Each structure stands twice: as C-alpha cells, then as structure tokens.
Amino acid sequence: MERTYLMVKPDGVQRGLIGEIVARLERKGLQLIGAKLMQVSTEQAKKHYAEHEGKVFYDKLLTFITSGPVFAMVWQGDEAVAAARQLIGKTNGLEAAPGTIRGDFAIHTNYNLIHGSDSHENAEREIGIFFQDSELVSYEKNIQLWI
Ligand code: RTP
C-alpha cells in the first residue's frame, strides 16, 4: 500500500472539475483517506515547490497555487503514486494524452488542473505539509455490505 498527495489546483476548483477528477480516481480503484477545500499559504507553497526554487516559473507557481482555494486530497492504494500520475497525464495539457485529466481538460502548462506527487518520498513529504495525521482516516473497503 502506498499513499499519494493530490491537489485540484485553483483552476480546477474554479472550473467546477473537483467532482469529475475525484470520480476518475475512485473508478481507478484508489481509496480516498483525506480531503479538504483549503487556501494554501505562501509558507506551504514554498515548502511544496522547494524543488523548483530558482527556476523561471517559480514565482508564477507560488502566485498561482495561492490565488484561490485548492482541493487537497490523500489517496491510498497499490502503486498509488504511479497510478495517479498516469491518470493525470503529462505536465503540458497539449502533450497529455486524451483520456488523462490534463489531456481531456487542460491546454497549458501553467494551468494544468491538478498536482500529483512524483515519488513515494515526495508523497509523504507533501502529505505532511498539508495534512495533520488526525485528518486522515483508515477504513476497510467492503462493498458487499453496502449494496
Ligand atoms: P505537478 O507537480 O503540478 O503535479 O506537475 P508535474 O510533476 O507534471 O510538473 P513539475 O515539473 O513538477 O512542475 C510543477 C508545476 O510547475 C509548472 N511548470 N511550469 N516550463 C514551465 O513553465 C513549467 N514547468 C512546470 C506546472 O504547472 C507544473 O504542474
């Protein structure tokens, strides 16, 4: 089992795509164990994007991710990091394959709707930036009981 940090960015929230994105992740078989609509602080944004500090797009990245509410999520499952990255698609919406979230809904690199952790280590680091342990739940999936 692995956890990953996913975040519908301000453009995805503004465009009403939270439900569409959550539905795709659920159908893939990943399990949602934490979620909240929140305003990212500049301090959180700097920690989250530390690896991009010094790059030409760094300032824009901080401005954008703090520009409005995001939908922060923790998803769990086998190969959760890779599975989510596959559903999300390439960074540039134009290059992302149709059928992926970015390929279906994004055109640009800056406004690409969703963030997904790129490694197990970064996932755990990013979860720690946005969630307290007490905000995450643990539950068995037992579909037979509820249908
Ligand atoms: P993310 O972290 O958002 O899931 O996206 P990613 O792994 O596909 O892309 P990454 O290289 O980590 O870049 C983080 C975000 O920075 C913006 N970006 N702009 N050349 C550029 O102008 C440029 N490159 C990256 C994108 O919004 C990307 O999602």
Ligand code: MG
């Ligand atoms: Mg990244």
